[in-house]
Amino acid sequence: MTATTGGPPGGVYAAALMPLAGDLSPDPKALIRHYRWLLANGCDGLAVLGTTGEANSFSVEERLGVIDAVAAAGLPMDRMIIGTGCCAIPDSVRLSRRALESGAGGVLVLPPFYYKKVSADGLFAAYRAIIEGVASPKLRLYIYHFPLMTGLDISLDLIERLIRAFPSTVVGIKDSSGNWPNMEAMCRRFPGFQVFAGTERYLLAALRAGGVGCISATTNVTAPLAAQVYANWHRAQADSIQERLSAVRAIFEGYPAIAALKRVLARHSGDSGWLNIRPPLSALGEEEARELYAKLDAAAFTLAKAA
Amino acid sequence: MTATTGGPPGGVYAAALMPLAGDLSPDPKALIRHYRWLLANGCDGLAVLGTTGEANSFSVEERLGVIDAVAAAGLPMDRMIIGTGCCAIPDSVRLSRRALESGAGGVLVLPPFYYKKVSADGLFAAYRAIIEGVASPKLRLYIYHFPLMTGLDISLDLIERLIRAFPSTVVGIKDSSGNWPNMEAMCRRFPGFQVFAGTERYLLAALRAGGVGCISATTNVTAPLAAQVYANWHRAQADSIQERLSAVRAIFEGYPAIAALKRVLARHSGDSGWLNIRPPLSALGEEEARELYAKLDAAAFTLAKAA
Numbered sequence: 001m002t003a004t005t006g007g008p009p010g011g012v013y014a015a016a017l018m019p020l021a022g023d024l025s026p027d028p029k030a031l032i033r034h035y036r037w038l039l040a041n042g043c044d045g046l047a048v049l050g051t052t053g054e055a056n057s058f059s060v061e062e063r064l065g066v067i068d069a070v071a072a073a074g075l076p077m078d079r080m081i082i083g084t085g086c087c088a089i090p091d092s093v094r095l096s097r098r099a100l101e102s103g104a105g106g107v108l109v110l111p112p113f114y115y116k117k118v119s120a121d122g123l124f125a126a127y128r129a130i131i132e133g134v135a136s137p138k139l140r141l142y143i144y145h146f147p148l149m150t151g152l153d154i155s156l157d158l159i160e161r162l163i164r165a166f167p168s169t170v171v172g173i174k175d176s177s178g179n180w181p182n183m184e185a186m187c188r189r190f191p192g193f194q195v196f197a198g199t200e201r202y203l204l205a206a207l208r209a210g211g212v213g214c215i216s217a218t219t220n221v222t223a224p225l226a227a228q229v230y231a232n233w234h235r236a237q238a239d240s241i242q243e244r245l246s247a248v249r250a251i252f253e254g255y256p257a258i259a260a261l262k263r264v265l266a267r268h269s270g271d272s273g274w275l276n277i278r279p280p281l282s283a284l285g286e287e288e289a290r291e292l293y294a295k296l297d298a299a300a301f302t303l304a305k306a307a
Numbered sequence: 308m309t310a311t312t313g314g315p316p317g318g319v320y321a322a323a324l325m326p327l328a329g330d331l332s333p334d335p336k337a338l339i340r341h342y343r344w345l346l347a348n349g350c351d352g353l354a355v356l357g358t359t360g361e362a363n364s365f366s367v368e369e370r371l372g373v374i375d376a377v378a379a380a381g382l383p384m385d386r387m388i389i390g391t392g393c394c395a396i397p398d399s400v401r402l403s404r405r406a407l408e409s410g411a412g413g414v415l416v417l418p419p420f421y422y423k424k425v426s427a428d429g430l431f432a433a434y435r436a437i438i439e440g441v442a443s444p445k446l447r448l449y450i451y452h453f454p455l456m457t458g459l460d461i462s463l464d465l466i467e468r469l470i471r472a473f474p475s476t477v478v479g480i481k482d483s484s485g486n487w488p489n490m491e492a493m494c495r496r497f498p499g500f501q502v503f504a505g506t507e508r509y510l511l512a513a514l515r516a517g518g519v520g521c522i523s524a525t526t527n528v529t530a531p532l533a534a535q536v537y538a539n540w541h542r543a544q545a546d547s548i549q550e551r552l553s554a555v556r557a558i559f560e561g562y563p564a565i566a567a568l569k570r571v572l573a574r575h576s577g578d579s580g581w582l583n584i585r586p587p588l589s590a591l592g593e594e595e596a597r598e599l600y601a602k603l604d605a606a607a608f609t610l611a612k613a614a
Contacts, residue, residue: 051421051422056394056395056419056421056422057394057395057396057419057421057422058397059367059395059397059398059401060366060367061397062395062397087363087364087393087394088363088364088365088366088369089364089585089586090365090366090368090369091366094366111587112363112364112586112587113421114358114363114364114420114456115358115363115364115456115587115588116455116456117563118587118588118589119589121589122586122587122588122589123586123587125586125587125589126586126587128586129586148423149421149422149423151458152587256424278396279396279419279429279430279432279433279435280418280419280422280425280429280430280432280433280459281422281425281429282425282426282428282429282432
């Protein structure tokens with residue numbers, strides 16, 4: 001089946017990290033600086049308030065404040081996809097409405113994720129309640145499929161049911177399952193539906209299968225390389241760039257991703273504020289950090305200059 | 308090590324179901340009626356806004372409203388333990404403060420549960436942030452251990468660390484792991500620490516090992532039987548009552564617990580409002596309901612009269 005699109009453009013998206021102040025509240029100034037740096041260095045767009053942005057560690061009010069700060073900064077909102085999926089449907093509705101008002105290109109919506117062994121009917125009803133709660137023809141909703149965090153599987157049949165019921169609203173997915181055959185099946189089965197790989201490891205494969213890009217944690221640092229893959233995906237040379245990209249990404253696999261990425265940005269920027277992280281997450285230890293730096297240095301990996 | 312107690316008394320607690328209005332918002336009138344019925348029929352106390360109460364499907368504002376409604380109804384607040392654990396620490400703090408103000412005997416606190424593979428240090432930091440955020444010597448906190456829902460394990464060592472750091476605050480646990488050896492180890496290792504079995508299946512065993520009672524979903528209907536176990540636990544006849552209790556409870560194991568319990572209460576009360584359930588949960592289907600009723604009838608199980 002063919003889905004109707006109309007959300008933000010495809011490409012390389014970072015699931016943007018969230019810089020925190022000393023009291024572990026979001027630091028809007030540092031956040032805007034980071035967003036601009038990402039957009040100037042390989043990112044076509046940003047996933048705001050996603051898993052990597054520690055979104056679920058913040059109250060709805062804190063998240064509304066972040067959306068407002070991003071909108072007020074004059075960033076290209078049409079290339080922002082804002083995470084709005086909470087355990088409680090009224091919270092998802094409230095955040096999605098604010099995202100729409102901010103001019104965001106789309107919203108990235110986790111299913112309510114506290115309960116497990118939930119039926120496909122229950123998940124469908126949850127998404128329907130969110131969509132009907134927002135009640136706007138302008139809503140562009142991206143399903144956020146992240147079974148490792150949610151414990152919930154969003155099947156191809158459920159995706160099809162959602163696209164059929166809300167063809168102009170349910171326009172895409174971020175598939176963070178890490179399951180390539182499933183991602184490929186989505187690309188093939190739903191032409192026009194915007195499939196973003198949840199990792200840049202599958203960026204080239206997804207583009208070749210009909211996907212539109214990637215939204216990934218590690219593109220907070222690998223975006224310039226990922227952008228080269230994106231620009232060249234229909235050319236033979238893309239394979240070697242993807243290989244290099246995957247090798248850098250793999251270095252992070254041995255570490256808790258958010259803590260490791262924040263540590264690398266702290267080193268890069270000299271701003272120790274990047275070490276702030278809200279519990280239950282913890283900062284990377286000194287020894288792990290040194291080991292990670294050594295691996296990145298050995299791979300001759302460097303970050304783009306700060307803006 | 309010995310913990311300092313001072314929370315609500317032990318005994319049989321229901322993780323009370325949440326009756327909903329037609330628009331799927333909490334129905335305070337029906338809720339108070341259900342709470343009174345439970346307290347009149349075997350419950351020593353209630354867990355308000357726990358997993359069975361669909362708490363995480365409600366916004367913080369909706370939950371604050373429920374706490375206020377319970378407090379305003381003149382129920383014995385010292386025998387109420389209120390669920391306040393959210394993904395975001397500020398939300399857990401806000402709800403815990405309101406619970407304290409309401410006079411609740413204690414709060415039942417899930418760790419922030421979105422992120423997985425979180426370190427024990429991270430979980431400790433999260434509980435510390437909640438306790439320091441509430442900042443009241445009156446706080447009595449029960450750890451809510453439910454790895455099937457949270458994907459997080461709270462180890463005995465972490466419990467010991469929390470008791471040592473906050474001996475007059477961290478006074479007990481609801482262990483919904485279903486792992487009896489772990490529950491028994493808690494009872495033995497932390498004398499004075501109030502261990503509530505998360506299922507009445509282990510009520511007698513927990514009491515004999517030094518636990519203080521149970522907080523369970525199915526005690527919404529089995530409380531009178533559970534109360535007989537509690538009253539007789541030091542007598543030989545307790546074993547046969549526990550056997551009967553476990554047999555009734557086992558009937559529910561083949562069904563989604565919350566939907567099945569709501570269905571049984573709808574049948575019992577004649578109030579179809581009990582069928583309302585908020586997505587992602589779904590009501591029990593007709594066929595499953597008939598099968599469940601038949602099993603309960605075959606076991607000659609009946610509920611106490613409505614108040």
